[in-house]
Amino acid sequence: MGDGITAVRQAYLHDRRVGRFVKFAALLSLFAFGFWSIDVLQIPIDRVLGMFGRVGNMVWQRLLPPDLVYATSASVIYAVLETIEMSLLGSFIGTLITLPLAWFAAWNLTPDRVFLYPMARLIIVVSRSLPSLMAAMLLVAVFGFGPFAGMLALVVGTIGFAGKLMAEQAETINMGPVDAVRATGAGKLKVFIYGIFPQLKPSWYGIVIYNWDARLRSSTILGFVGAGGIGLHLRERISVLEYHGAMGIIVIIIVLVVASEAMSHFLRKRYY
Template identity: 45%
Template sequence: MTTNAPTPVWHYRTRKQTLLGWLGWFSLVALTVFCWQLMNENTIWAFVSDAPEQAADIGGRMFPPAWSYIDQLWEPLWDTINIATLGTLIGVAVAVPVAFLAANNTTPSRRFVRPLALLLIVTSRSINSLIWALLLVAVIGPGLLAGVIAIGLRSIGFIAKLLYEAIEEIDFNQVEAVRATGASGAQVIDYAIVPQILPAFWGISVFRWDINIRESTILGLVGAGGLGIQLSASLATLAWNQVAMIFVVILGTVIVSEWVSARVRQAVI
């Protein structure tokens, strides 16, 4: 006697998994709607509906850019480049030892030193350079020094995090080989670790300098020097054609910094 048993049908997910998936999507949609209502609770929609007209009006006032104004931008531009460069150098100088202290395979103490190094990295990365600049302007006063230190403090966490990850990914057989020769700790770092992370170090440093060029252009908005001071003054006087000229200079600077950083990375990596 033969029985015609039903052919089992394969499903990608079980019924429980499917229900949980739909429940997750429903929760996500509900959360999105709630956040949208919360964000727009105090929105004046009359201003929003008028925004395209206002944007077109401001855009019309920006053109043509005030090309004669560029003569007043060379010195602030030079200040901006100096802020980015010096801040990057400060960040690199502090980040390198911090990275060695944070890496699992080079830290002198995983219980005490490594958590402190990681805390420093997280603190640096959690606070934006503009906020650092606000704090430093209040402490040491407005000027280029506040901008340089703000960029440096922000760069520490970025460089140290990527660098300590590169240190943890090295080939440890080379370390053991150098250590077997009786080399000291400093010699092991110099001959076994540094050569392996040097390309990553240069790539990270140049990439951070490229980012700092962008960030340093706005620090002047809070009094930390650079092109941001000119931008703030032009915005305050509604000189939109000057604002357009500043945007052109910033765009050109960013393009040049991108080209320089790309060429340097190609040369060292």
């Protein structure tokens, strides 16, 4: 009996020792990885040590207080409206393109598994992995400066974001009604409209609203590369070292994003 207890106790101590060793080894390799990263990234250590003072100085003396007179001037308000317009139009057009793509990219519904399914998946995956600022810069190169390029970048963002979520939702539907509509001899489009879409309506509407919210977030900085909206003003203020004005714009952006998030939350709670 006593032997058994000793054995258990010894096994416990052994486990604890092994656990400690593993933890120690993990911590040690993390440190080694850290030093290697500092070397690869060429991070200046003296700057790391002085960084709190410098960032604090930047925030308290050069950014605060925000220049709200500039931030509520007519040109900024116009840029805010342009940003909202870009996000709405980009989401709208993007959603129209996403609807068929999401249908093709859902394995259980896709009309063609050999060609359309992989194509739709590829388009969604690539749009999703393409950072919107890079897409905007490329589109500015093709279509010139202005909100049109920014709107197209938001269309790409919508395809990647909403496409994935919509296709995932579509893969969870109940196939019973779909088969029932199909049994009436309806074509593929009618099966979609009467058998599939009614089941997906609530979740898809929610995704569309959520997507608009996310697009508004990314549209606030598209102006950085000349693709329209409030980002251009931010860039201007920073390049002339007018940080109080820049902070005013940042405040405006935060207000805009918080308002859109509250609105999207409200719409999703209220209706779907």
